[in-house]
Amino acid sequence: xxxxxxxxxxxxxxxxxxxxxxxxxxxxxxxxxxxxxxxxxxxxxxxxxxxxxxxxxxxxxxxxxxxxxxxxxxxxxxxxxxxxxxxxxxxxxxxxxxxxxxxxxxxxxxxxxxxxxxxxxxxxxxxxxxxxxxxxxxxxxxxxxxxxxxxxxxxxxxxxxxxxxxxxxxxxxxxxxxxxxxxxxxxxxxxxxxxxxxxxxxxxxxxxxxxxxxxxxxxxxxxxxxxxxxxxxxxxxxxxxxxxxxxxxxxxxxxxxxxxxxxxxxxxxxxxxxxxxxxxxxxxxxxxxxxxxxxxxxxxxxxxxxxxxxxxxxxxxxxxxxxxx
Amino acid sequence: xxxxxxxxxxxxxxxxxxxxxxxxxxxxxxxxxxxxxxxxxxxxxxxxxxxxxxxxxxxxxxxxxxxxxxxxxxxxxxxxxxxxxxxxxxxxxxxxxxxxxxxxxxxxxxxxxxxxxxxxxxxxxxxxxxxxxxxxxxxxxxxxxxxxxxxxxxxxxxxxxxxxxxxxxxxxxxxxxxxxxxxxxxxxxxxxxxxxxxxxxxxxxxxxxxxxxxxxxxxxxxxxxxxxxxxxxxxxxxxxxxxxxxxxxxxxxxxxxxxxxxxxxxxxxxxxxxxxxxxxxxxxxxxxxxxxxxxxxxxxxxxxxxxxxxxxxxxxxxxxxxxxxxxxxx
Numbered sequence: 262x263x264x265x266x267x268x269x270x271x272x273x274x275x276x277x278x279x280x281x282x283x284x285x286x287x288x289x290x291x292x293x294x295x296x297x298x299x300x301x302x303x304x305x306x307x308x309x310x311x312x313x314x315x316x317x318x319x320x321x322x323x324x325x326x327x328x329x330x331x332x333x334x335x336x337x338x339x340x341x342x343x344x345x346x347x348x349x350x351x352x353x354x355x356x357x358x359x360x361x362x363x364x365x366x367x368x369x370x371x372x373x374x375x376x377x378x379x380x381x382x383x384x385x386x387x388x389x390x391x392x393x394x395x396x397x398x399x400x401x402x403x404x405x406x407x408x409x410x411x412x413x414x415x416x417x418x419x420x421x422x423x424x425x426x427x428x429x430x431x432x433x434x435x436x437x438x439x440x441x442x443x444x445x446x447x448x449x450x451x452x453x454x455x456x457x458x459x460x461x462x463x464x465x466x467x468x469x470x471x472x473x474x475x476x477x478x479x480x481x482x483x484x485x486x487x488x489x490x491x492x493x494x495x496x497x498x499x500x501x502x503x504x505x506x507x508x509x510x511x512x513x514x515x516x517x518x519x520x521x522x523x524x525x526x527x528x529x530x531x532x533x534x535x536x537x538x539x540x541x542x543x544x545x546x547x548x549x550x551x552x553x554x555x556x557x558x559x560x561x562x563x564x565x566x567x568x569x570x571x572x573x574x575x576x577x578x579x580x581x582x583x584x585x586x
Numbered sequence: 587x588x589x590x591x592x593x594x595x596x597x598x599x600x601x602x603x604x605x606x607x608x609x610x611x612x613x614x615x616x617x618x619x620x621x622x623x624x625x626x627x628x629x630x631x632x633x634x635x636x637x638x639x640x641x642x643x644x645x646x647x648x649x650x651x652x653x654x655x656x657x658x659x660x661x662x663x664x665x666x667x668x669x670x671x672x673x674x675x676x677x678x679x680x681x682x683x684x685x686x687x688x689x690x691x692x693x694x695x696x697x698x699x700x701x702x703x704x705x706x707x708x709x710x711x712x713x714x715x716x717x718x719x720x721x722x723x724x725x726x727x728x729x730x731x732x733x734x735x736x737x738x739x740x741x742x743x744x745x746x747x748x749x750x751x752x753x754x755x756x757x758x759x760x761x762x763x764x765x766x767x768x769x770x771x772x773x774x775x776x777x778x779x780x781x782x783x784x785x786x787x788x789x790x791x792x793x794x795x796x797x798x799x800x801x802x803x804x805x806x807x808x809x810x811x812x813x814x815x816x817x818x819x820x821x822x823x824x825x826x827x828x829x830x831x832x833x834x835x836x837x838x839x840x841x842x843x844x845x846x847x848x849x850x851x852x853x854x855x856x857x858x859x860x861x862x863x864x865x866x867x868x869x870x871x872x873x874x875x876x877x878x879x880x881x882x883x884x885x886x887x888x889x890x891x892x893x894x895x896x897x898x899x900x901x902x903x904x905x906x907x908x909x910x911x912x913x914x915x916x
Contacts, residue, residue, distance in 0.1 A: 320663060354696025361694040370662055371699055375686045381655020382662060382687060389660040392615060392641050412682070415652030422647070582693045583731050585700040585755040 263474070268544055269553070271313055271470050275305040275532045277557050278329045281338065284561055285345070286506045293569070294346050296358035299374075301329035303468075303500035306531035307432050308333035310473025311400055314481045317367050320390075320399040322383040325360045325374035326432075326499075330402050336364035338560065342568035350571040356582060377403060377410035380429070384416045387427035387490070398484040400428045400477075406437030408451050417458045417492070426484035428477070429455065429492040432467060438503045439517055455492035467495030468531040471538075498526040591772040597629040599741040599773050600762065603748035604630070604668070606777040608638050611666060614752055615642040617657055618670035618706075619650070626672040627708070628767050654680035654705065658688045658757075661703035666752055674707030674761065675721045688757040689732035704751045709763045709851065711801070712895060717887035722800070722851040725858050727759050728828050734758045734782055735828040737851075739803040741771045743826055746780030754782060763801045763851065785832035787839065791819035794845040794912055797836060797862060799825050802849035802881070802900070809902040818913065828858055833865055840866055844875035845912045849905055854882045876915035879908050 263271075282300040289298060301308065308329035312321065315334070323330040331341055336352060344351030345359045353361050360374040370386060373379050383401030390397040407413055408431070420427050433451050435442050442449050455462035461483070465476045473495060480491035500523070502508030508516035539545045594602065607614045615638075620626020622635060622645040635643045646653045650671065657669035671677040677684070688701045709722045727733055734756055738744040744762060751758035788807045798806040803824035810820035821839045825831070840846055846866055850859040859880040866878050881900050889898055 322659070351696070353694060353698060356696040357694040363695040363698045365699050370659075371691070371695060373687060373694070375682055378655075378682055378686055381652040381683055382659030384652060385656035385659020385661070385665075385667075386663045388617075388656050389663045389665045392660075392665065393612075412651045412655065415647075415649035416655070418647060419649060419652055419656065582695075582697040584734075585692050585697065 265544060267313070268539065271309055271474070272535060272539060272550065273553055273557065274309040274333055275470060275535060276554055277338070277561070278305045278308065278332050279532045280557055280561050281332065282328060282501070284565060288565075289505055296345060296347060297504045298345060298359045299326040299504050300499070300501040300506065301326055303526065303530065304432055304434060304497045305329055306470035306473050306535070307430070307467045307495045307497055308402070310470045311430055311477040313474050314477035315368070315398065315400065319397050320368050320370050320383070320386040321402065322370050322379040322386065322399070323362070323372035323402050324376075324379065324404060325372070326404070327360065327362050327372035330372065331362040331364060331369050334364065334369040335367035336362065336369050339564045339567045340364075342564045343571050346568045346571070347573060348568060348571040349574045354582070355574045377407035377412050379403070380407065380416050381412050383427055384420055384425065387420065387425035388423065390426055391423060396485055398426045398428065398481050398489070400430055402430045402432060404437070405431065405433040405435065405442055405445070405451055407431070408454060409437070409445060417455055417460060420490040421458045421460050424487060424489060426489040428480045428484065429490065431492070431494045432497055433494050434497050434499045436499070436503065436518065450494070452492060452494035460490055460492050462492035462494070464494045464496065467497030468529045468534060470531060470535050498529070500527060500530070591774055593770045594741050594773040595629070595767065596741040596744050596762070596769045597767040598632070599745035600630040600748055601632050602773070603745045603752075603777070604634060605637065607749060607752045608634065608642065610777070613664060614666045614668070615644065616668045616670065617644040617646060617653060618672070619646050619648055619653070620672045621645045621670060627670060628764070650676050650679035651682065655683035655687065657703050657705070658683045658701055661701045662691065662699055666702050668704040668706055668752065670706045670708070672708050673710050673719055674723055675718050677705075677707050677723065684727070684733070684757070685730050689730045691732075692756065693732060700755050701757045702755045703757050704748075704760050705757060706760045706762070709761060709800070711763065711765055711851070711888070712899065714890045714892055714895065715888070716890040720888035722761070722763075724759070724761050724828060725852045725856065728858050728861065732757065733829060735761065736782060736826060737761045737800040737828060738826060739766065739798070739800050739824050741769060741773050743780050743786070745773055746778050747782070747826065749777055750779040750782050753779065758782065761800065765801050766804060769804065780826065783827050783830045783832055785826055785835040786824045787835065788822040788824050789820065791821040792843060793819045794847060794909055795821045795823060795839040795843045796905070796909070797823045797825060797846065797848045799828065799850045799858060801851050805902060806849050806905060809905055812902070813906070813909070818909065820909065831862070831865065833869070836862070836866065837870055840870045841873045844873050845915070846874070846878045847881060847905065847908050847912055848878065849881040849900070852882060853885055854880060855885050857882055876912045879912050881905050881908050
């Protein structure tokens with residue numbers, strides 16, 4: 262069972278992600294950096310609920326929409342913001358940007374925007390664990406768009422065949438960039454794709470952090486006992502554009518989602534929902550949670566200042582890191 | 587080098603490198619289609635399954651993309667995998683993990699993460715196998731920053747470069763050629779490395795420098811020895827590592843001879859021979875007495891019919907013709 266301090270941690274981590282994403286909108290609009298940023302707003306419960314079930318030793322591989330996964334796994338906030346601003350102090354020293362975050366020191370193995378590209382890498386993380394017998398679990402986050410890529414099916418087959426300790430965590434936000442899921446596949450339910458491979462699979466409300474946590478916890482336990490892999494589809498919705506705050510590209514609004522749909526989902530905002538839950542069940546009082554909000558706002562403000570004041574990489578270091586020396 | 591030299595075939599030299607590295611380092615494992623089957627990988631994986639078990643010698647379903655990605659992912663978390671593609675044509679399915687992921691990984695992470703993986707592709711030229719079973723695709727990989735590429739032409743190098751590739755902290759594309767599998771020479775029994783990035787001068791000579799890649803280095807050396815009878819003295823350089831290219835060794839020879847022929851197992855256009863030619867022209871122009879010439883495959887897919895194959899693969903006579911052009915160029 263989750264203690265009050267566990268619940269507070271879940272709340273803190275979600276608020277942190279939500280606030281970080283929202284504070285990026287102004288610098289994006291002010292063109293303080295040009296690096297493409299895929300905001301995680303609206304999906305906070307998935308990253309936080311899943312990562313709460315992991316230890317620092319476990320591995321996570323992520324996608325283009327990686328801020329939430331990085332922070333939930335314990336990645337350093339200042340280093341992430343410095344990376345987005347293109348600074349030497351960034352978690353990838355300004356070479357990767359928002360889509361290439363790394364924090365191997367906390368088991369965040371890396372993120373990359375080639376759709377489904379990190380799924381097979383996560384398979385390898387789990388394969389390494391099975392060879393070493395090190396009891397780690399690997400989580401592979403990907404979106405519903407990745408379900409159209411063949412490498413996912415190759416990976417499902419091999420993971421099942423070798424009983425690898427890997428969790429396929431599909432965040433179904435109903436859009437593959439601009440294209441609604443009904444135009445990508447005949448069913449909105451993704452989770453059944455794992456069935457023919459003999460993989461345990463389920464569909465979870467991805468905007469309810471407790472449901473996410475409980476499902477992840479069970480999957481992690483199964484993987485640790487040699488009963489992996491597992492597939493979980495988290496139903497969720499992104500509240501911002503595919504890239505940037507609202508998909509405004511050169512003055513053209515490209516987010517074609519119906520306004521009513523966005524408004525309906527905004528009532529399902531996972532952070533507000535969880536806040537209401539904590540207050541309604543008298544776990545925390547409103548003022549206590551507001552205090553947490555204020556603390557986190559301050560921390561993020563300081564992190565932006567740190568990132569903005571940090572130096573850029575030097576041009577003479579352009580080719581540094583092509584190879585590990 | 588050693589008192590324990592004995593004749594060893596090229597394929598068994600690879601096998602010995604794998605055996606020795608797997609014995610020394612538990613993070614080394616072999617994964618790929620056909621590692622249990624000599625039909626796929628010749629003698630290269632002989633005894634490995636018996637010695638190291640199926641946890642570290644992993645024969646896989648036909649899923650090149652995911653299996654290569656799995657090797658890359660395992661390397662990211664600290665293993666030293668070798669992923670084999672018994673016909674490198676099938677490696678094209680794995681361009682994403684090789685190029686987008688492995689090659690870029692160190693750079694994208696600002697050096698925070700690296701990928702010590704060996705991606706091993708076997709070239710299966712000839713045998714009337716046609717266009718999708720015979721391709722030498724090193725030129726495609728040569729274009730990509732972040733990859734190292736080795737192509738051994740001798741049993742000694744096949745062993746030493748495999749050991750070096752496994753020990754390297756970066757992704758190394760190791761490409762061998764079935765036409766070399768039965769070549770024999772003295773190879774030390776103990777484990778040793780050939781430094782990645784060092785070419786070998788196979789023969790000295792003052793008339794012309796022949797730069798060879800993989801099987802063409804082998805063929806060129808045979809020819810160069812014959813040409814001594816015609817009083818033509820060729821210097822022969824076996825490139826061994828395509829990337830990083832050992833330009834110093836090449837320049838040293840070119841400055842002496844002023845005449846160069848580059849022989850490659852790949853195609854002409856956009857190929858490695860052209861790239862080596864450009865590097866020479868840019869750096870040694872004032873020493874050149876003739877244009878740098880290339881001997882490569884024609885810009886044509888591999889045919890099946892044996893007669894067409896004879897026209898397709900360059901022979902010693904083809905190289906000799908070009909050497910004569912270069913020597914007599916005024």
